[in-house]
Amino acid sequence: MTIITELGLRELARQVAQRTLTAEAVARAFIERIEAQEASLHAWQYFNADQVLEQARRIDAANVAMGALAGVPVGVKDVMDTADMPSTYGSPIYAGHRPVFDAAVVAKARALGGVMMGKTVTTEFATFKPGPTVNPRSPSASQPHTPGGSSSGSAAAVASGMVPIAFATQTAASIVRPAAFCGVVGYKPTFGTLPTVGVKPLSPSLDTIGALGRCVDDVAFFVGALADREFAIDATYAPRVGICRTPHWDVATEASRAVLAEAARLLEAGGAVVADARLPDVCDGLADAQAGIMSYEAAAAFSPEWQTRPDGLSAPFRTVLNTGAALGGVRFAQLQDAAEQGRREVTRLFDQFDVLIAPSAAGEAPAGLDSTGDPLFGRMWTLLGNPCVHVPVGVGPGGLPVGVTLIGPRWRDDVVLAAAERLERAARARGA
Structure with missing residues (x-):
């Protein structure tokens, strides 16, 4: 049935x-x-x-x-x-x-x-x-x-x-x-x-x-x-995988670190070639660049609401808009230039690797509903524009899910989706 x-x-x-x-x-x-x-x-x-x-x-x-x-x-x-x-x-x-x-x-x-x-x-x-x-x-x-x-x-x-x-x-x-x-x-x-x-x-x-x-x-x-595309996922594809601990490794919990290591092990056991990947130095500041660009553009995008209905905006959102308005166009242009430099240098990293794997979040979902958690581990990849796939891999000490993000070259979504499906099959076979 x-x-x-x-x-x-x-x-x-x-x-x-x-x-x-x-x-x-x-x-x-x-x-x-x-x-x-x-x-x-x-x-x-x-x-x-x-x-x-x-x-x-x-x-x-x-x-x-x-x-x-x-x-x-x-x-x-x-x-x-x-x-x-x-x-x-x-x-x-x-x-x-x-x-x-x-x-x-x-x-x-x-x-x-x-x-x-x-x-x-x-x-x-x-x-x-x-x-x-x-x-x-x-x-x-x-x-x-x-x-x-x-x-x-x-x-x-x-x-x-x-x-x-x-x-x-x-x-x-x-x-x-x-x-x-x-x-x-x-x-x-x-x-x-x-x-x-x-x-x-x-x-x-x-x-x-x-x-x-x-x-x-x-x-x-x-x-x-x-998107009018067929993402052909090759089940036999054995990618070159770079383990990317990101500039924020010190924020990752033991659960997040253990799951990243387990994902690398599962991929390697399935035939992938796995090695450490070192991000270019420009990446150290890209999370902050993303936050600045986002706040600057938000201040422009929400100018009508800010001017006519400020009482309807939450205090955290007003902070975002005030931060963006204070940034200034010169600094915004500098942050966009840093983003372009980051894209050029990370693109070269994909000459060595087909995909990268990195933490998706610091760890398990926090308790309570007052916050949705820290976006730190996603900021850089969004700024760079690369395709990303989160795959669940295990659970943390609190019994909640933990996984990893696979990142691919821009416009090669088929590559990162193939690697993600490979990891997903391996995790399910192991009993994730």
Whole structure:
């Protein structure tokens, strides 16, 4: 008997396209999962079961060939515009806001047959002020842990089985960190792979759309469909892997360090050539450069809200905007120049290695919901624009997930996805 909620994305879409499954049956299976868990997890900013079923029935009734995402249930992060659902961007300023058009990637997902299940909770404007979402991996309901941010609801929805795939965005670490904390796969493509039109901008030179999913193949299939690419994952591919401890190794916990070593061991046991990778000296300052660029561009992007509704902005976000406004254009240009230098020098590192592996976060998800955790380990990779895939590898002393980020050369997402799937298979075979 087919258990709909356990099907991979490719198989699910294939069965709906061939009409051995209906989009409505798929939608009902995931609606049941949402209704059973939402009261405790708070992953959804907006969810309407009747609206979901109406979408699914339209797909089933269409007398046309179905698209690549036929019947696939998709969570939509609430920084993305949707014409048929409110888009609040995690802010009371935009309560009830209804855009005229879908974001470009949402429109594309619908055109390919995807079913938009609702809007997942985001932190305020995809920055620091958390929403109410609880990490589904928290060992005890009495002591909730953060799911990470800013793609909090998307990560929790995937980790709990409410949806098989969800949109996420990353400006600092908002795909990788929630993937790490919730024990799911997070894929941040090469910067510019997917269009950000219709996504509330935070920092246009950094904002990147990606996905959170249950496995590497699901995120590769989903993003590939949206980008009109087929990411061919070669199961026999044995990459040259560089162990990258990053400039922030002193912040990594023992759990994070142990998982990085275990990931290297698993890859090497599977035939990869593994060696230490030394980052160029310019990388030492790139996390700070990312933070400066993000705050400067945010101050410009949110000038209307800052001038007209400052009372609606949280204190942490006002701090970001004030910091950016004080930076100045000369310093901004210097930071962008440092980023360009970093891209040139890190590109040379990929002459020696096919992929790098690095910590995804300092360690396990912190307890409590007042913070979504430190984005430190993701900042540099987002600034550089390289494709990143988080893969769960183990658990920490608190019983929560810990994993690693695999980083590939820009525009060679197929390479990093292949290495990530190789690590994922090895970790599952070992019992991660």
